[in-house]
Amino acid sequence: AQSVSQHNHHVILSEAASLELGCNYSYGGTVNLFWYVQYPGQHLQLLLKYFSGDPLVKGIKGFEAEFIKSKFSFNLRKPSVQWSDTAEYFCAVSANAGNNRKLIWGLGTSLAVNP
Amino acid sequence: GAGVSQSPSNKVTEKGKDVELRCDPISGHTALYWYRQSLGQGLEFLIYFQGNSAPDKSGLPSDRFSAERTGGSVSTLTIQRTQQEDSAVYLCASSPPGEETQYFGPGTRLLVL
Numbered sequence: 195a196q197s198v199s200q201h202n203h204h205v206i207l208s209e210a211a212s213l214e215l216g217c218n219y220s221y222g223g224t225v226n227l228f229w230y231v232q233y234p235g236q237h238l239q240l241l242l243k244y245f246s247g248d249p250l251v252k253g254i255k256g257f258e259a260e261f262i263k264s265k266f267s268f269n270l271r272k273p274s275v276q277w278s279d280t281a282e283y284f285c286a287v288s289a290n291a292g293n294n295r296k297l298i299w300g301l302g303t304s305l306a307v308n309p
Numbered sequence: 310g311a312g313v314s315q316s317p318s319n320k321v322t323e324k325g326k327d328v329e330l331r332c333d334p335i336s337g338h339t340a341l342y343w344y345r346q347s348l349g350q351g352l353e354f355l356i357y358f359q360g361n362s363a364p365d366k367s368g369l370p371s372d373r374f375s376a377e378r379t380g381g382s383v384s385t386l387t388i389q390r391t392q393q394e395d396s397a398v399y400l401c402a403s404s405p406p407g408e409e410t411q412y413f414g415p416g417t418r419l420l421v422l
Contacts, residue, residue: 226409238400238413245409284351288409296342296365297411301351 196221198287200300207275208308215270215303217285227268228286228297229259238284244268255279277309311335313414315401321420322391330386330417334403342411343376343386344400352400358384391421 201216219225229241242253249261259270268285282304286297314333322328334341343355354368358378369375373391378384388395398418402411 228410230413237415238402240410240412243410286352296354296357297409299344299352299354 196287196289196298198285198298198300200283200285200303202303203301204304204306206306206308209277210274211307213270213272213275213279213305215283215285215305217268217270217300218266219268219285219287219298220266221287221289223289226288227259227261228288229253229257229268229270230284230286232282232284232302234281241270241283275305275307277307279305280307281305313401313403313412315399315414315417317417318415319418319420321422323422324393325390327387327389328391328419330388330399330419332384332386332401332403332414334382334384334401335405335412336382337405338403338412339381339406340404340411341378341384342402342404343384344402345370345397346400346416347397355386355399388419391419393421395419396421 197220199218227244230238231241232238241257242251242259244251244261252258257272259268261268282302284302285300288297313335316331339360341358344352345355346352356376357365373389376386398416400413400416402413404411
């Protein structure tokens with residue numbers, strides 16, 4: 195069965211620190227990959243996605259993620275975090291098989307950025 | 310345009326009662342998903358509707374849970390004989406035709422006493 199693993203459950207950083215959140219998935223076929231973010235009191239929103247092409251994708255608010263197929267990974271990065279990046283971050287994977295577009299979700303990483 | 314809306318935003322109920330949660334997807338979106346998010350947990354898939362196809366109910370945790378989608382638009386998630394472990398945030402998402410990106414609603418926070 196497919197699964198998504200997010201290695202860091204809680205991350206605490208100071209402003210201007212660099213961020214990397216790990217995401218690994220288990221599925222040998224073609225995948226579509228997503229990072230979603232949930233800011234405090236707000237609903238989940240798409241941060242970035244990878245379907246095909248350049249494995250380094252840029253998202254909103256300076257975030258980027260790199261798809262490394264050989265490592266089954268899709269890590270999220272930001273060179274310099276801000277206090278406003280405090281949120282819950284979720285990695286999700288779709289197996290893109292047939293008509294079933296159900297996403298498999300990681301458990302999320304809670305990021306707290308101290309001013 | 311309008312996003313996904315859910316109602317009620319909060320629901321407090323007593324153990325054993327039935328509850329209905331509503332989701333209005335974005336107009337024109339053919340796919341609709343229900344998830345459950347418990348404290349400290351990720352998103353647990355419940356059910357998925359795609360157009361006129363039979364729904365994928367593989368995530369429903371028990372036969373107390375059911376959902377329907379009328380006219381390819383509004384969906385209702387029903388939980389019968391609620392239990393305390395049903396307390397969670399229930400999220401609805403929709404996707405436009407041919408696209409996998411899911412657009413989420415604000416959720417319904419359910420508390421079963």
